[in-house]
Amino acid sequence: MNILLTGGSGLIGNELVKKLIDKGHKVRILTRDHEVNHPYYHWNKNKIDEKVFEDLDGIIHLAGAPLMKSWSTKFKKEIIDSRVETANLLLKYVKKLEVKLQFFISASGSSFYGQKFSDTIFNETANAGNDFLAEVCKLWEQAAYNFNEVNARVVCIRTPLVLAKNAESFKLMKLPTQYGLGASLGKGSQWSPWIHIDDLCEIYIKAVEDIKMEGSYNASASEQINHQDFMKKLASHLGSKIILPNIPAAFVKIGMGEKSSLILEGARLDNQKILDSGFKFKFETLDQAFEDIV
Template identity: 40%
Template sequence: MFQNVLLTGGSGFIGKHLTDVLIEAGFSVSVLSRSDKEDTARVTFYKWDLKKNYIDENAVLNADYIIHLAGEGIVEKRWTNKRKKAILESRTKPVDLIFSVLEKHNKKLEAFVSASAVGIYGAFTSHKICKEETPPANDFLGTVCQKWESAADKIGSLNIRTVKIRTGIVLGKDEGFLKKMTPSFKSGFGAILGSGKQYLPWIHVEDLCQIYLKSLQDTRLEGPYNACITDNTTNSRLSKIIAKIYGYTIWLPKVPPFVLKILLGEMSIVILTGQRVSSEKIQKTGFEFYCNDLEKTLINCLK
């Protein structure tokens, strides 16, 4: 009998890749969906509706593990007060629903694994290297991540092993961060954003999925882990490599911060700031990054 992993956010960029990895590793996969979907040979679908505080309890009761990936995109829309509320609640409400079912039925999971983000360390640029014990910031992203992780800790209070994966920028072929960034570069109009000195902690989607898999299989893992390459990549370095892959040297001037602030509002801090982040803790568990060379990774993703 296969052990079952229930995914929230299973139809997203990371969720689709993770589904393949989990099935290949011998797990069965269930996905919570807002729409009615027919089960496939690979995946069982369960209905939920956050607006109505509804979840099919069988999704939770039939799960051995739960991985929480769901959440509104951080850079999809301008940060109005309404949007900020949606960003936060899309991350915390799912956990509250799951917690209520677990508590009601005294259901024990093998583990609960929640996404989080390196944004917990704050939206500013610093040479300081952030580790898991670095205090969280009190800005918008830091607060969202704190509440996201606090929701996960409620699951931990039920004596369930809980792991929090603090993710950097996720790279993948024609997907995620690169899908938004590369069109201008592909057309020959790529530019460095802001000072270009802001750090961009990154990880390839396949390495990220392997960290999630390890979080299920390795019972030593508990608490927060940074999931990103520690190579001090900056916006400038990333931009120059992408331009090189497309066959040219960046010729446009840097995009001034005030332009991005006009275009994006408060959300521009995601692009204009960035910190160095350590992956030492996850590597000490024996995890090895397969994609650890930025240029080779970008070539793989863009060609």
């Protein structure tokens, strides 16, 4: 298939491009950065190179400003616009050029349910939360489902923490922990849903190839684990131990501001829907994932 990919220079995009090509698909990348190793086309906030839509079968939309930057009011708007307005721009061109699009697959976040501590295991029928990240995910998915207007099959992949060797979040956890300076943040009892990058990419590929997949899916590994146990397992695989006390939530909030909710809060995700689709995780446990990436 001829597939258009946004966000192709990011962590997930880089890996997904290679796997799609290995599967025999042809990938075109929409980018503002021309330093990519695959066929690319230029776009900005208002314009897309129309050549990218020729003989196009589907779109995978991964573009979005990174969440780890400081959340100023201006940047919070960019977080939303970089996901939502870019999807709206793609739809505008699909309609204008009358592209016969088979599918539109969009990234989304496990934050859809709200960044809050809860023992509830959220499945895809649960309502959206009411904090900032939940609103981002809700608007993100609404923009994706607008592609139903052109009869495209829509899939939204609700993604938690992605574990990969090159992930910045993983590097930030790994560096102090391997020297015995790792510590749990906040209470440590907050749930930490996760997925290995290989499994995530395979879910995207299944969404491309399986015409029965439609709607929103929790892309989370089966093992449910809290933050404190997560850090202990990481330390163990690094040949270290967690010996420092938990860092109080107040200190984390001072250092990270509102985005500290990414770490201090967390709920469990039900992945039965993706399992029922026939998908099988390669990395079902955190030990398996750490064995691969540490």
